[in-house]
Amino acid sequence: MELLSDEMLVDTYYAAIHFELEPEFIRMLTVEMKRRRLNPEVFKITA
Numbered sequence: 001m002e003l004l005s006d007e008m009l010v011d012t013y014y015a016a017i018h019f020e021l022e023p024e025f026i027r028m029l030t031v032e033m034k035r036r037r038l039n040p041e042v043f044k045i046t047a
Contacts, residue, residue, distance in 0.1 A: 001032045009033060010043040 004012065013029040015021075033040060 001028070006036060006038055007043060009036070010038060010040045013040055014044070 001009070009029065009032060013026070013033060016026045016029060
């Protein structure tokens, strides 16, 4: 996960939700965003 940029991590999170991927994968993305103190809503608004 550390190889992903913050923006790519958030993009991957939204794609995973959109394509209804495994809940465990989405949870892993969420945990990593929390670890980095990222708010996905901020990326959604500015993108």
